[in-house]
Amino acid sequence: MRSLRVYEEAWPLHTPFVIARGSRSEAKVVVVEMEEEGIKGIGECTPYPRYGESIASVMAQIMTVHAQLEDGVTAQQIQQLLPAGAARNAIDCALWDLAARKAGRTLMDYLHIATPQHIRTAQTVVIGTPEQMAASASTLWQKGARLLKIKMDEHLISERIVAVRAAAPEATLIVDANESWNSEGLAARCQLLADLGVAMLEQPLPAGQDDSLSNFIHPLPICADESCHTRANLATLSGRYDMINIKLDKTGGLSEALALAQEARQQGFDLMLGCMLCTSRAITAALPLINQVRFADLDGPTWLAVDVEPSLCFTTGELHL
Numbered sequence: 001m002r003s004l005r006v007y008e009e010a011w012p013l014h015t016p017f018v019i020a021r022g023s024r025s026e027a028k029v030v031v032v033e034m035e036e037e038g039i040k041g042i043g044e045c046t047p048y049p050r051y052g053e054s055i056a057s058v059m060a061q062i063m064t065v066h067a068q069l070e071d072g073v074t075a076q077q078i079q080q081l082l083p084a085g086a087a088r089n090a091i092d093c094a095l096w097d098l099a100a101r102k103a104g105r106t107l108m109d110y111l112h113i114a115t116p117q118h119i120r121t122a123q124t125v126v127i128g129t130p131e132q133m134a135a136s137a138s139t140l141w142q143k144g145a146r147l148l149k150i151k152m153d154e155h156l157i158s159e160r161i162v163a164v165r166a167a168a169p170e171a172t173l174i175v176d177a178n179e180s181w182n183s184e185g186l187a188a189r190c191q192l193l194a195d196l197g198v199a200m201l202e203q204p205l206p207a208g209q210d211d212s213l214s215n216f217i218h219p220l221p222i223c224a225d226e227s228c229h230t231r232a233n234l235a236t237l238s239g240r241y242d243m244i245n246i247k248l249d250k251t252g253g254l255s256e257a258l259a260l261a262q263e264a265r266q267q268g269f270d271l272m273l274g275c276m277l278c279t280s281r282a283i284t285a286a287l288p289l290i291n292q293v294r295f296a297d298l299d300g301p302t303w304l305a306v307d308v309e310p311s312l313c314f315t316t317g318e319l320h321l
Helices: 055-063 066-070 075-081 086-102 130-143 157-167 186-195 231-237 254-266 280-292
Strands: 003-019 022-036 039-045 118-120 123-125 147-151 172-176 200-202 222-224 243-246 270-273 313-315 318-320
Touching: 003 055, 003 066, 022 055, 022 086, 039 086, 039 280, 055 086, 066 075, 075 086, 075 254, 086 254, 086 280, 123 130, 130 147, 130 157, 147 157, 157 172, 157 186, 231 254, 243 254, 254 270, 254 280, 270 280
Parallel strands: 123 147, 147 172, 172 200, 200 222, 222 243, 243 270
Antiparallel strands: 003 022, 022 039, 118 318, 313 318
16 A cells, blocks of 8 residues: 655745746745655656646646555556646656665666766756846856757847857857747748757747748757647657657656657657756656757756755756766
8 A cells, every 4th residue: 555645845946037938936846755665756746837737736636546546556557547747747757766766776777777977958048138148158158068058039039149159159059939939030040040050949939830840941950849748749740840858747757758759769859858947856757868868958956046855966067977
């Protein structure tokens, strides 16, 4: 018999996180703990309003399967009981963590996946004035970040990206518009980014309105984030996107994330591994995917004023395992 505990946490950020969708000053997460035979497994999720989620809705969704979880439901079975999303993610990751701990192994060892010593992760430059974004990029570069993720909205695009590139001329840049652009002028914007050596553009158009990308000739890779949650989305992404950004809060946990990665690679997509604003618990759960991805964007915990204990070891632009 398992015991189940579900609770929320709020983790203040040291700096406001500003993207096209708004500004956040704390990371609000839901934690699932499952204990069996004296061993505890933990999973964490970040409810995302963009997907119609809140702390209350996610906790309520988890409680709909409370009895099944205490009766010993498996990670495979939970895929059928709940839809993809944050609630299933917390449960799925807790089940994986519990299984690994019962075996006396780390999650990576349990899945027979080699653990790299170091992971280069993107460090995010949030939206601000061109001068503010340039200063942030310069500081991150000087502290060791070599991969910068530049958040954009529909304003001052050329001014901001030119300023960032001038401030960090040797950095690898990826640009994330968070669905804030439209098809008009997209070709010119893509050419500007390519001319400035940007390595990838993430989700420029709103999900559901990305048919404009069909047969769209573009000079740099375009990555699907909001447009890709699970394997079910892959059919509509082919011919529109070159990469997909896998996040456990979208896939509904590690189980679907691993399956999505395998199928996406078979269909010719490059992979990116992303995260929400979260603690080290959520990053640890996603690490089994790390050896398959072209870009890792795992800096969520680095925005927290204080991380969970025990925490992963981050330096600017790098995760040390």
